[in-house]
Amino acid sequence: LAISDLGLSFSSLPTILRIFLFNSMGISPNACFAQEFFIHGFTVMESSVLLVMSLDRFLAIHSPLRYSSLLTSNRVAKMGLILAIRSILLVLPFPFTLRRLKYCQKNLLSHSYCLHQDTMKLACSDNKVNVIYGLFVAATGILDLTFIFMSYMMILKAVLSIASQKQRLKVLNTCVSHICAVLIFYVPIITLAAMHRFAKHKSPLVVILVADIFLLLPPLMNPIVYCVKTRQIREKVLGNLLNIC
Numbered sequence: 001l002a003i004s005d006l007g008l009s010f011s012s013l014p015t016i017l018r019i020f021l022f023n024s025m026g027i028s029p030n031a032c033f034a035q036e037f038f039i040h041g042f043t044v045m046e047s048s049v050l051l052v053m054s055l056d057r058f059l060a061i062h063s064p065l066r067y068s069s070l071l072t073s074n075r076v077a078k079m080g081l082i083l084a085i086r087s088i089l090l091v092l093p094f095p096f097t098l099r100r101l102k103y104c105q106k107n108l109l110s111h112s113y114c115l116h117q118d119t120m121k122l123a124c125s126d127n128k129v130n131v132i133y134g135l136f137v138a139a140t141g142i143l144d145l146t147f148i149f150m151s152y153m154m155i156l157k158a159v160l161s162i163a164s165q166k167q168r169l170k171v172l173n174t175c176v177s178h179i180c181a182v183l184i185f186y187v188p189i190i191t192l193a194a195m196h197r198f199a200k201h202k203s204p205l206v207v208i209l210v211a212d213i214f215l216l217l218p219p220l221m222n223p224i225v226y227c228v229k230t231r232q233i234r235e236k237v238l239g240n241l242l243n244i245c
Helices: 002-022 029-062 073-091 093-099 116-122 128-160 165-173 176-198 204-229 231-244
Strands: none
Touching: 002 029, 002 204, 029 073, 029 093, 029 116, 029 128, 029 176, 073 128, 093 116, 093 128, 116 128, 128 165, 128 176, 176 204, 204 231
């Protein structure tokens, strides 16, 4: 989760800072294609990580005695490798399909960084392949969110089978950090997609703001959420701060 958050920040901040600090709005086509590859790649990775984390919560609550044997370090490392490969393979066609398009006079992007759906609209040649493949990649994100929702339905079922209300609240409290991470990540994405699809008279400023929130909010809020809710992280951070002081 930390790697994907940092990847999103480092992929988007160069152009965002250039625009806001120096009013420099130009970017070469190759740099634009590279940026959208990394942004979409780390977005897919974060979605995948949140899905695996929901599975982790389900196993911890449903089978606490078998949790350590089911999620060994070796299996976690393999899942991380599979997620990284999945992210790369899903977005790898994006730069190549964009390069084959012909671009005319229109060259103004809607956001302060390059996105696939935004860049392909600038083309004056047929971009049907880009549209179809873009929808396919978006569908994988929706599928991840669906599986996360299903995981929490099973978690809720397992929690309701616990007799003690105090124990129920204690178990549900272990999921708060992950639920916050899911909302922080998916709410801006869904809002931005809805604005592009349904808002006919949308303000460009609002679109840019929501798009920047989508990339910059998770890296800002996730460390805070997990620091507040996870005792081991909180104690380590506070210990380091005290040592510095």
